[in-house]
Amino acid sequence: MFQLNSMVSNFLVLEEIGDGGMGVVYRARDTREDRIVALKCFKPFFDIDDTGRQRFFLEAKATGQIDHPHICSIHTINETNDGQMFMVMPYYSGGNLKDKMIKGRLPLSEIMKIAREMALGLLFAHERQIIHRDIKPGNIMFDGEGVVKIVDFGIAKLLDHPPLTNPGTVLGTMAYMPPEQAEGEPVNHQADIWSFGVVLYELLSGKQPFEGKTEQQIYEAILMETPVPCFRLNEEVPKALSDIVDRALAKSLEDRYQSFSDVIADLDNYRNGLPLAGQPAAATPPGKTRSGWFSALKPKKRDNSR
CATH class of the missing domain: 3.30.200.20 (Phosphorylase Kinase; domain 1)
Known part of the structure; x- marks a missing residue:
C-alpha cells in the first residue's frame, strides 16, 4: 500500500x-x-x-x-x-462502466457502441490466447473521449501458461461467471462471452440476469435459472438484440457464441437491419444435467484473492 x-x-x-x-x-x-x-x-x-x-x-x-x-x-x-x-x-479520466450504470440506464446507441468496443478488444485478446475471466462493469474503463478500455487482466488465463490455481478453485466475480467457471471447471474463451452477455443484459434491462442475496444463491441461479429476456423487461430493447444476449448466455458451450467474431457479426447485422447469423439457443430446462460442467449443487472452494 x-x-x-x-x-x-x-x-x-x-x-x-x-x-x-x-x-x-x-x-x-x-x-x-x-x-x-x-x-x-x-x-x-x-x-x-x-x-x-x-x-x-x-x-x-x-x-x-x-x-x-x-x-x-x-x-x-x-x-x-x-x-x-x-x-x-x-490513467483514464472517463471513469468505469459501473459508475455510469449507477447514474441510470444508458441510451441504446451508447450501449451498442460500448458492446462493440468490448467485443473488439476481447476478440483481439482471444486471438493471442489470452482469456480475461473477470469481465464486469468495474473492469470496463473509458478514456476522456469515451472510448472503452478493458482493464485488470489480474486473473487472465494464458492458454499456453500452466494454471496458477488448484482444480476446483473459483476465480472471478460470481454474478458474471458462466456455469463452467462457477463450477471450478477449466474454462476457454467462451467464459468471456458469457460475462460479456451478463454485462450487456445489465445495460439493457437495468438488472443482473442471475441474482441472489448470497454467492450461493447466485451460483444456483447461474446453474438452474433462465433469465427473463431483455426485451420483456425493457420495451425499448428490440427482440433481435435481446436474442444476441440470450445466445451469449447459453449455458451449453455448443449453443453459446463460439467466438467474438460471431458476436460482432450479429451486432453489426442488428445495427444494419439484417437477420442474425443464428437463432438464440433454446433455454435449458431447470434441473437438467449437462455433463462436463453441471454437477450436484454444492459450495465450491473460493479463491478470495480478488
Missing part, C-alpha cells in the same frame, strides 16, 4: 482510485515524464504469497502482449526498495 503524497520511484501518489481483491490502484504523477498515470500495487498479504506474485507478473505479461485501442496497456512494471511490486498504466 502506498501513502498519499509520497514518492514511489519517480511517481508522486495523489489519490486512491480503485480497490480490488488483489491490488489497489492510485492516481499518480510521473515526475519524469510529466504525465498523470495509474499505479497498481499488491495488497500487503500478497507480498508473502508466491502465487499472488506469479499472478501479478502474469497480469503484466498478459496485458503487455496486447496493443489494442480497447485494452489498457502497461507502461512498465517495477519494484520499490522494500520489495513492493507495482505496475504503471495509463
